[in-house]
Amino acid sequence: MKKALIPILVIFLVSCNTAEKALNKAEMLEIVKKYDAQFSIGIKNKDSAYLANIYSDSAQYVTPHRPILKGKEEIAKDWGGFLRLKEEPIDIILNIIEVRGNREIIYETGEGYTLLADSTKWPFNYVNVWRLQKDGSYKLEIDTYN
DSSP: OOOHHHHHHHHHHHHHHHHHHOHHHHHHHHHHHHHHHHHHHHHHHTTTHHHHHEEEEEEEETTTSSOOOOHHHHHHHHHHHHHHHHHHHEHHHHEEEEEEOOOOEEEEEEEEEEEETOOOEEEEEEEEEEOOOOTOEEEEEEEEEO
16 A cells, blocks of 8 residues: 555655746746846946846857857956947846746847937847746846847
8 A cells, every 4th residue: 555655645746846846927027027127227337247147157148240258257348348338328128028938947038228328229139048046046047139
């Protein structure tokens, strides 16, 4: 009798673990919105270190017509240069089109724009890949735009 219960117990534990990892679209959207807001804060505060902290240590930042940046140090340098542009970026607005994935990894696609001091907007499309960290937070693993 005890041997018959072991497979049932294993199936139950596996199904509980799987259910714990599932996120619905609304939950993923809430997570992504929270972390996307950090971009706006970093731009408004002209803080490249804050912006780099959005990324994981192994992150890749893919921008048009340039080599892929790898890691927080390279990404921080790039954001620093961006914040010092003569066009004066003052905010980044991200409009999420879709999220999908699971608790471990969330894929986000959207449209956005960089708002400049003279009210000009630089539009772009983007893809963000967020990965769950050991501390329960999410960091960008891949960020790309065109």
